[in-house]
Amino acid sequence: MISEFPWLTAIIAFPLIAALAIPVLPDTDGKTVRLYALGIGILEFGLIVYTFATQYDFSSSSLQLVERYSWVPQLGLNWSVGVDGLSMPLVVLTGFVTTLATFAGWNIQIKPRLFFGLMLVMYSAQIAVFLAQDLLMFFMLWELELVPVYLLISIWGGAQRFYAATKFILYTALASIFILVAALALAFYGDTVTFDFAQLGLKEYPIELELLAYTGFLIAFGVKLPIFPFHTWLPDAHGEAPAPGSMILAGVLLKMGGYALIRLNAEMLPHAHVYFAPVLAVLGVVNIIYGALAAFSQDNLKRRLAYSSISHMGFVLIGIASFTALGINGAMLQMLSHGLIAAVLFFLAGVTYERTHTLSMDKMGGIAKSMPTTFALFTFASMASLALPGMSGFVGELTIFLGLTTSDVYSDGFKTTIVFLSAVGLLITPVYLLSMLRRVFFGNQLSSIAAPWLDATPRELAIAFSLLIPIIGIGWYPKLATQTYDSTTVAVAAHLRAAQPLVAQGNNASFYDRAMAWKSQRAIASPAIPSKLVNVVDRIKT
Numbered sequence: 323m324i325s326e327f328p329w330l331t332a333i334i335a336f337p338l339i340a341a342l343a344i345p346v347l348p349d350t351d352g353k354t355v356r357l358y359a360l361g362i363g364i365l366e367f368g369l370i371v372y373t374f375a376t377q378y379d380f381s382s383s384s385l386q387l388v389e390r391y392s393w394v395p396q397l398g399l400n401w402s403v404g405v406d407g408l409s410m411p412l413v414v415l416t417g418f419v420t421t422l423a424t425f426a427g428w429n430i431q432i433k434p435r436l437f438f439g440l441m442l443v444m445y446s447a448q449i450a451v452f453l454a455q456d457l458l459m460f461f462m463l464w465e466l467e468l469v470p471v472y473l474l475i476s477i478w479g480g481a482q483r484f485y486a487a488t489k490f491i492l493y494t495a496l497a498s499i500f501i502l503v504a505a506l507a508l509a510f511y512g513d514t515v516t517f518d519f520a521q522l523g524l525k526e527y528p529i530e531l532e533l534l535a536y537t538g539f540l541i542a543f544g545v546k547l548p549i550f551p552f553h554t555w556l557p558d559a560h561g562e563a564p565a566p567g568s569m570i571l572a573g574v575l576l577k578m579g580g581y582a583l584i585r586l587n588a589e590m591l592p593h594a595h596v597y598f599a600p601v602l603a604v605l606g607v608v609n610i611i612y613g614a615l616a617a618f619s620q621d622n623l624k625r626r627l628a629y630s631s632i633s634h635m636g637f638v639l640i641g642i643a644s645f646t647a648l649g650i651n652g653a654m655l656q657m658l659s660h661g662l663i664a665a666v667l668f669f670l671a672g673v674t675y676e677r678t679h680t681l682s683m684d685k686m687g688g689i690a691k692s693m694p695t696t697f698a699l700f701t702f703a704s705m706a707s708l709a710l711p712g713m714s715g716f717v718g719e720l721t722i723f724l725g726l727t728t729s730d731v732y733s734d735g736f737k738t739t740i741v742f743l744s745a746v747g748l749l750i751t752p753v754y755l756l757s758m759l760r761r762v763f764f765g766n767q768l769s770s771i772a773a774p775w776l777d778a779t780p781r782e783l784a785i786a787f788s789l790l791i792p793i794i795g796i797g798w799y800p801k802l803a804t805q806t807y808d809s810t811t812v813a814v815a816a817h818l819r820a821a822q823p824l825v826a827q828g829n830n831a832s833f834y835d836r837a838m839a840w841k842s843q844r845a846i847a848s849p850a851i852p853s854k855l856v857n858v859v860d861r862i863k864t
Contacts, residue, residue: 328389329373329377329387330373330387330389330403330404330405330453331389331401331403332369333366333369333370333373333413333449333453334403334446334449334450334453335446336362336365336366336369336446337362337363337366337442337443337445337446338442338443338445338446340358340362340442341439341442341443341446343358344358344359344435344438344439344442345435345439347435349434349435352430352431352434352435355434355435355438356424356427356428356430356434356438358438359424359438359439359441359442360421360424360425360428362442363417363420363421363424363425363441363442363445364421366417366421366445367417367418367421370413370414370417370449371414371417373387374405374410374413374414378405378410380407380805380806380809381809382406382809383406383407383809383810383812383813384406385404385405385406385455385520386404386405386406387403387404387405388402388403388404388455389401389402389403389404390402390455393459397458398458398509398515398516398517399456399458399459399517400456400459400517400518401456401459402454402455402456402459402518402519403450403453403454403455404453404455405453406810407806407807407808407809407810407811408581408584408585408654408807408810408811408814409452409453409581409585410806410807411654411658411803411806411807412452412577412581412657412658413449413452413453414806415573415574415577415657415658415661415662416445416448416449416452416574417445417449418788418792419569419570419573419574419661419662419665419789420441420444420445420448420570420574422569422665422669422785422788422789423441423566423567423569423570423573423665423669424438424441424566425781425784425785426565426566426569426669426672426785427441427564427565427566428781429676430478430564430566432477432478433477436473436477437474437477437478440470440473440474441470441566443470444467444470444471444474444570447463447466447467447470448467448570448574448575448578450463450466451463451464451467451578452578452581455518455519455520456517456518456519457505457508457509457517457518457519457522457586458505458509458517459517460501460505461498461501461502461505464498464501464578465495465498467575467578468490468491468494468495468498471490471559471567471570471571471575472487472490472491473487474563474564474566474567475487475490475559475562475563475564475567476488478563478564478567479562479563479564479567480561480562480563480681481562482558482561482562483562483563485558485562486555486558486559486561486562486563487559487562489554489555489558489559490555490558490559492555493545493552493554493555494545494546494555497541497542497544497545497546497552498542499542500538500539500541500542501538501539501542503538504534504535504538504539504542505517507531507534507535508522508525508527508531508535508590509522511525511527511531512525519585519586519590522590523589523590527591529593529594532591532593532594533594533597535591535594536587536591536594536595536597536598539582539583539586539587539591540583540587540598542582543578543579543580543582543583543586543587544579544605545579546575546576546578546579546582547576547579547580547583547635547638547639548576548579548632548635549579549605549609549639550605550608550609550612550613550632553609553613553632556571556576556628556631556632557620557625557628557629559571559628560572560624560625560627560628560631560668561622561624561625561628561681563624564672565668565669565671565672565673565675566672568624568668568669568671568672569664569665569668569669571668572627572628572631572660572661572664572665572667572668573661573662573664573665573668574661576631576635576660576661576664577657577660577661579635580635580638580642580653580657581657583602583638583639583642584642584650584653584654584814587642588642588650588814588818589814589817592817592818592820592821592822593821595818595821596818596821596822599642599643599644599645599731600643600732600736601643602639602640602642602643603639603640603643603644603726603732603736603740604740605636605639606636606637606638606639606640606643606740606744607636607640607740607743607744607747608636609632609633609635609636609639610633610634610636610637610743610744610747610748611633611743611746611747611750612632612633613629613630613631613632613633613634613635613636613747614629614630614633614747614750614751614754615750616629616632617629617630617633617754618750618753618754618757621682621683621684622681622682622683623671623674623675623681623682623683623686623758623762624668624671624681625681626683626754626758627664627667627668627671630664630667630707630751630754630755631660631664633747633751634656634660634664634707634715635656635660636744636747637652637653637656637718637719637722637744638653638656638657638722639653640653640722640726640740640744641653641654641656641721641722641725641726643726644722644725644726644729644731645729645731645815645818645819645822646725646726646728646729646815647725647811647812647814647815647816648721648724648725648728649721649722649724649725649726649729649815650725650811650814650815651721651725651804651807651808651811652718652719652720652721652722652723652724652725653722654803654804654807654811655714655717655718655721655796655800655803655804656715656718656719656721656722658714658718658796658803659706659714659715659717659718659793659796659803660715660718662714662789662792662793662796663703663706663707663714663715663789663793664707665789666699666703666786666789666790666793667700667703667704667707669782669785669786669789670696670699670700670703670786673696673778673782674686674689674693674696674700674762677689677693677776683758683761683762683765684761684765686761686762686765687765688763688764688765689762689763689776690763690764692776692777693763693776693777693778694777695777695778695783696777696778696782697759697763699778699783699786699790700759700762700763701759702790703786703789703790703793704755704756704758704759706790706793706797707751707755708751708752708755708756709748709751711797712794712797712798713793713794713797714792714793714794714796714797714800714803715793715797716797717796717797717800719748721800723741723744726740726741727741731822
């Protein structure tokens, strides 16, 4: 029967199996290989959309399409996959961005077989990370997806590619050790040994063990997100990576960190989350302000966009820390929105680099006259990044602010401080983005930039519009995205609040007392949203 078909395993395995055929494809100039890889990417994305459109229940918050097979029983390792509202939209985002990134690599001339083979392998690995329901399997896949990214940077990157690739692999691989250590500690605690997400979440751990495991996960996922001060690999990686690699780095890989923080830190270790939530909020503010200020000081176009990504991912931390369904909803929306916006910005940066052969904004000169279409697209994407109303970035950040301000877990002073400092970062964002546009497109004219054929080609227009259309669609009708995860974020927020029962504003109980009280009060009503904000919240949801 069609309902018994292993849909998720098929989604994961298809690009990987297809990649095995690339070495034997008859091809001399790379044209066949790139057509084959693009075709596989489109088919894979079609399979993802078909599976979730026909087999997935959007109103359910439970895990769906679950598949479990014994893999390595001696190690207790199982092939366990499933999907819910946290993973499903990110799988769709992964398929969409990776397919377009494959199309963006159309002009790759150096080792095209290896390039497109790595793109397909990475396609599978990224999706598998979001679908994994076994912690040991999750760790292995988390490590696997690092290898293609390392090779993409080190082979097809810029002049400092070896330094950037080595720094990337050292940061991310070493940080991943904390995932393994925390996984083993949680799996072997108690009477049963298990790596299954659901069973691990049902165990009652001592608060000390939860705090240690939470710290390990936070370090590992904080590097990938990235969280200050574990962020320094990202500007180097973006500065040297080819455009397709940067699209995947910003559009997909950073989202793995945010997803894992919700899936493992918040869902699996909710009582430790009570301790760490205010820390996450503070780190989010640091990310927002530091990333914005650092971006303003960059002359390298892609490094400026990289620091912009660091700034925008700070909002995800604030949403996760809010203890409200609205805040977690905003964190998910911010991840989806940023995935689209960052992908189109880095793609257009690659388009500009192909014409000017430099990433220095001062050396690019005033190219708006020769590349008016590219300038218009870049401007549009920048407006989305600075959260212009009507764009997806605005809705995501507004939802996070509402989620935090309507939370009754924190004091009014704490919430006011977080919102005010975050708003300072928002004010800096237009400054560095608009100055970027001015320097790139209206600076001193380069003598070599004059021919009209330098403007965007039909292929490049197709990629840019494919990313900009959903940015506008979500901006005007957020329900396009929020309906895919609403039920799950409500369940996650309720789960967190069950671990933090003393939530009335003005309560003098410490976060430690609140964490200890979870045993006596498993559930609690969600906080009421002030009446003045009801209409705003309703509009965002619809």
